[in-house]
Structures are given as structure tokens and as C-alpha cells.
Amino acid sequence: MASNSNGSDVLGRYQVSPLRMEIDRFVIPAVTIFIALLLSFFMLFPLSAILKLSFFKGGEFALSNFTLDNFQKYFTTGYTLRALWHSLYVAFTTTIIVTVITFFFAYGMTRTTIAGKAFFRNIIMMPLVAPSIVQALALIYLFGRNGLITAHLFQTDWSIYGPTGIIVSEVLYCLPHSYVILYTTLSAVDIRLDEAAESLGATPFKVFTRITLPSAKYGIFSAAALTFNLTITDFGNPVVIGGDYNVLATEIYAQVTNLYRFDLGATISIILLVPSLMAFVLNYYISRKSFSMISGAAKPVIPPSRPLKKFGYTTFCSLIALSIIVIFVTVVFGSFVKVWPYDWSLTLQHYQFPSIAGYSALWTSVWVSLVVGIAGAFLTLVAGYVMETRKPFLKQFVYLLSVMPAAIPGLVMGLGYILAFNKPHYFFYGTPWIIVINIIICNFTLGILSSISNLRNIDPSVEEASISLGGDTFRTFFKIIFPLSRVAFFQNFLYFFMRSMTTISAVIFLVSATVHLAAIEIIMLDNDGWTASANAMCTCIILIVLAMLGVLKIVSLKTGGGMKGLTAEV
């Protein structure tokens, strides 16, 4: 943010006690240092534990202990090496499919005049409210070896277990994430370019390949990089539907829990970090460039589409929406069916969870998610503010730290937490707090990015007025910035709340005898073969998240803050 007045100079002309001014000078650096330390300690330190364990014998940091044995073992063992190819294959295929689908979906939403756009937009965001494994659970009910469609409709022996299942479920899981980026891109690009080309006589195909695609290319790359990252780091879907088909994320878990090979688990973590970091850096580089392509004069008026185009896009969007609806209906309905697909009578018996935690896991999840939501939203807002303030301190460093979590797979972070913090003097280990911190850190990136973009929308003169009227940093923040960021705060709260209710990979190593989480219970229930109860737990989570969405909608209507883009933002 460009500062056009010198803060302290302005302050000096008004009567503020010199002591308070002195203190005020240190507020921004102090808060910045606090955030930098927080991120370093809870992100870099666990990562360093993983690096140490993979490169040094026994995890003891010393030059003489340096070894590449773990990597050699990884690359010479058939099934661990195959996990890498499996991961790359699944991630690339998913990326291509998702990017193509969401591009045309976003195109349908922004460039055509099809009916029911609000409906389509809401449906494609649906996967966000459920744990990522909801897709895999539903697909097994529909296309498993005894699936409704495979075994009973077509009576075939084919089943979806393995790479096909992983790819289909990842595609459905990644749709909303990719769609948000492409929707923003396509609505920001000036549509008049297309019109101009068309009136100069270009065929629709030519307009599409020469104008539309190139103008959206940065958005496309960015969406693809995000999808790649989400897919290669996901643990839930492969573990449920992958069958014998191992990927890097499941292999990390298998090495640690089956063979007690923490060193190999750490090594595979490093190997998984390479592609996900690469995708992240690519995305970071591209998303910086993409701003230059967005025209401020973009015009939202869309000329009526030709009937055929309208029909084509309506069909396409309906098909995508239908697949998502089918997934959700299957899981929710499946949780009430007595014995799928033999006995269709309805029952509530699956809601008596056959697990130690049962409903208490659900309540713990709600408490933890509320704390994560409030603390995460507040922390990212403060972090965004100190970075965007007129006198930022260590801005680049803190920014880099804040966006890094997006590149680190949740499972890797979880493993790092065990390795780094399981010492008697880290009193928070084994308490809910380590889970709260872990979830906030893992999802810091999106929170901070949306805080920053929101802060940039606040007219700097409001803040300047506050300062020239004698407001110090604290007052400016709480009286001006915080109220004006209310919408962004709620959005971030919702984002953190949803992530915390649904995340699996980051916390699977951190749940304990005293802290059970609902999303992890789903994995455990499914793993024990209680698929219907896993569906029931999924349904509970979906209901809670939807209820929270409803509550926030009502709150925002009452307080007058526009929350229209609430779901679209996250």
C-alpha cells in the first residue's frame, strides 16, 4: 500500500502523550515479530524435524551423520517408488480433468445467459462443506464391487477401487477450489474483447482460441497448480477408495504406522514436498502476473447467447451439478438405509456410533472449530494489517512465511508436529491446543490472502483520518480496520471453521485419547467397515457446517454487512 503521508509527522502535530506515541512506534514491529515467531515455530521447526530425520542417521544433526540411505532405500524399493508414479499419475490426470470442467463451468457462469446460475454456483461449492472423503464414500456405494450402479444396475464385475476411484473422487473434491479461481479470472477479463473480435468477423471458435483462452491463461495455470497440489497431498480419498493402489500420502502413513519407520515416512514427506512446492511456486509466480491482465473497465453485461450454446452449457452444467448432488444424496441417504443395497428400510441405527468417542467427537470438533475460526480469522486479519500498514516491518519475510503453509501437505505437517513437539516441555502436546494451532497454521495462506485483498479495498483516507485525529495503532485497528473488515472476518471465520470441521490429513497424527475429532472418526469407522456410520458422521458434519453458514448469513443480514460472496470467496 502506497503511503503518501508520514504517519509520525502527522501525529506530531496533535496532542498525544509522548509516552503513548513512543509505545505506539513499537506496536507494529512487535506484532510482526510475534507473527513471524509463531509461524516459524509452528511451521519451520516441525519441517526441520522432518528434514533432520530424513537426512541424518537417527535424526541427530551432525555432519558425520549425514546420509542418503533413506532416499536410496526409497528409490530402490519397488512399492514405495511406485507410490510416486501413482501420485503423479493421479494428480496430473485429475488436474487436466478438473481444469477443463471448471473452465467451461466458469465460462457458462460468466459468458453465457443460461438460466439457474445461482443454483449452479451454489451446487459446485457444495464439496467444501463436507470432509474430502465424502466423494470416496459415495462412489463405493454407487460403483463399488457391490455398488448400486455397477453390481445391481449393470451387473458387472467392474469396480471403481484403485486409480479410477481416486481420480473421480479427487475431481469432485477439487471442483470448487478450481472453479473459484477460474470464475474470478473469467469475470475479470474484459468481455468486450470477445465482442470486438466477433464484430470483426472472427468465428466463435477463433474467438475462443485466440481471445478467450489466452486472456485467461494465468487463471488456468493457477487453477491447475492448485488442483495438482490438493490432489497430490490428499490422504482421505486414496485411503478410502484406493484399495491396494498406494500414493505418497498413504505411503507416509503406512511407513510410520505399519513399520514404525519414521525416517522413511519423513523421507517420503520430503519427496511429496517437492512436487507440491513446485506447483506452489508456479502458482505464486503466475498469480502475481495475472493482475496485469485484469482490466479495471471489465464490463459485466453479457450479450444473449445463441440457443444452441445455451442448451449445450445448460446440459453441461446440469451434468456436473447432478454428479455433485448424487454424491451428497448417496451419503446422506446411505446413512439412513439399513443394509445398502439389500435392505432399503430406513433406520437411525447407524447414528449410534460404534466407537469410543461417538458424539463427543462431534462436539469436540465443533468447539475446536469455533476456536480455530475465531483465532484464525483474527490472527490473519492482524497479520494482514501489519503487512499492509504504512510502515511495514519485515514485510516480505512474514508474507513468505504466511503463504508457505499452502505448499505443505497436511500429513507432513502432522508428522512434523509429532516429531518436533513430543517432548515433556511442550505442555501443549496431547491437548486440544496443538490441534487448534495445527489447523490454523495449515490453512493460514487462504486466510491471509483474503484479509490482505480486503484491507486493500479499505479507503486509505479513512485510516489516515483516524491517525490524524490522534488514533494510535490499537485504536485505528479496533475502531476502523476491524469494523470495516467485518465481512472479511466472517468469511475467514467460516473458512477456518469449515476447514477445521472437515480436515483429515493434518490432524490424523494428533488426535488422542482425550481429543477425538469427528472427521478422523469417519476414517476410523470406514476403516473398521462401518461404512454406514461413516456416512452418518459425514452427514452430521455437513449439517453443522451448513447450520454455521446459515447463522452467519442471518448475522450478516442483521448487521447489514453484505455477505453475498460468502461461499464464493472460500
Place this chain on the structure above:
Amino acid sequence: MKKAILSVLCVMLLIVAAVTGATAKDQVVIYTSLENEEVVDYLELAKKELPDLDIQAIRLSTGELGARMLAEKENPQADCIWGWAVTNMSEFVPKGMLKPYKPKGWDKIPAKFKDPNGYWTAIDLYAAAIVPNTKVLEEKGLPMPKGWNDLLNPAYKGMLIMPNPASSGTGFLQVASLLVLLDPDYKNKPVEENKAWDFLKKLDKNMGQYIKSGSKPAKLTAAGEYAIGCSFAFVYSSLKKKGFPVALVMPEEGAGYELEANALLKGARHEKAAMKFLDWAISQSAMKQYATFKLGVTYPGIPGPEDLPALETIKLAPMDFPWQSKNREKILEVWQNLFLK
């Protein structure tokens, strides 16, 4: 705005209070790899009989439990282990992570079911079993198997499912029993040269999937996803009770089995409470409860569940616990290299 911030702070404080809410009871933290279904049942009784204990438990798979203990070596989070495979337990004795404790009533447990120094005390025995889906067998015109050898029948191609021995204790005991059964000379040769691997390679041709958990093969078979699941005995009875078309086959060659034992952890934060729990866990009333699920319990004179065959009538495989415990990692390595796709 101040009001809003204040109310947010209040909410947070309330949450903090709720999350960390301390109870007056003595806490005891338990890791167990008994099946969720049974644990829920046992804990109900435990809470009744130990009213002054605040029992916090987590159910982990056999492998997960070991990994947790290793990870937490410097800072044990659990106080005791309840119902964990003796094969894995014996691996941990030399690591110095267990503390000898002879619970009240220890003398009543026969010597073969406990560590002489009191490092662990077994509570039950559970055995491998083959669980076919009778409806699927009928529909496809397949014969009912009698034991492991019958499973090599090419007609079963793709219709078998068994647990992955690396993640499941049940899977491990199945493989370990075959290693001992099919190669009497197993002790005098390297693990990878065992004759049982040839058998498992043939079995692999019929295998539809190796799955993470030991009970899931039976459950998926019950749901009709597979024709025959290699699992363990009590999961059969709970499925049968629920009305699934399943049968129980104890392999005629000899059923592999495993003991499940309790132990006290060194450095337990709530040692006294843990000892109280361990006393209860081998008491007669606890054992009676175990016996409603398990094929056999270690407390003498308690019969197993009615819907399972009596332990004396079952031909058990000759298990060599010290050998399989010592070679666990090697066995898994060979298995993984052969059968993981």
C-alpha cells in the same frame, strides 16, 4: 464494536473452559487395539465398576498403536495399554518402554498367558477365521471352502479379500501362522526362503484386495463386495446377529491366533489410576464381558460366546510368538515386496 469484541472474548473463554474442563475424577489414558465395537461395550461396564476413574481411551490399529508409543517415547501420553497383540508387545519389552506390573488376581492367569516378569498380561485369544458370504457363493455356484488350501481354487479368482499384515494384526497372524504351518523348518532358514511364500503367491492370484483392517474383510464380504473374507472369528458372530448371510470356517489346517495383552507404560502420568484399571481389566467380571465377544479368555473357567465354536473343539495352528515377534519387520518387508502393487 467494543461489545462485539468483548462478546467474542467471552465466547472464547467459555470454549476454553469447556475444552479443558477438568473433572474431579482420576484420569487414566488408555491406548487399545481391541475392536471399537467391543471396547464400547467393555467401557460401559468399566465406568460402572470404576466410578472414581475418568477413563479416556483411543482405539488404534495394531500398527498405529506401536507407532504412537514409539513417537511418544520421550513423553508418554498414555498410561496403559489394553488388549494389544503380544507379538507387538514383546517387541516393546526390550525397548524399555513398559513397566512390570502384576495386577490384582495375576496368579489366576495361567503362566503361558503372561510375561513371567509381569511386563504384560494377556486377557484373551482371538483366532483367524474364513468368513464366506453364503448368498454370493450360492449365486455364483461356488463351493464352500474348508481351509486355506481350498482358497487356491481358481474359481474364486478376484473374490477373496484379506487384511494387509503390515497394518492389521489379524493379517499378520494369518501370515505368521502359514509361515510356521507350511514350513516346519522355518527356524533354520532366512524368512524370505520360507515355503509359505509360494503358497501366498498362489493365493495372491485369487485375492481381490489386501485391506487395512482385520475386520473389514468379513464386513465387506457380508455386504456382498467379495465372496470370501479372511478375518477373525468374533466379527462373524456380530455380522450374523445383524442378519448378514455369512458362515464361519475355521481353517482345517489350523487357525492362526494371537493373544491380546495389557501393560503399564513406563513414565505413566497417572500410574495409580492405571494400576486400578489394569486390576479391573483382568478381573472376573471384565473377563466375562470379554467372553461375550472373544473365542477364549485367559481367566480359567469362562466359556466363549455361544454363537462361536468352543475353543477346545478348534484346531489351532502352532504359533511361535518369540520367533514371529523377532522377525516381524523382515516378514512384513518380504510380504510388501511380493504383494504390494
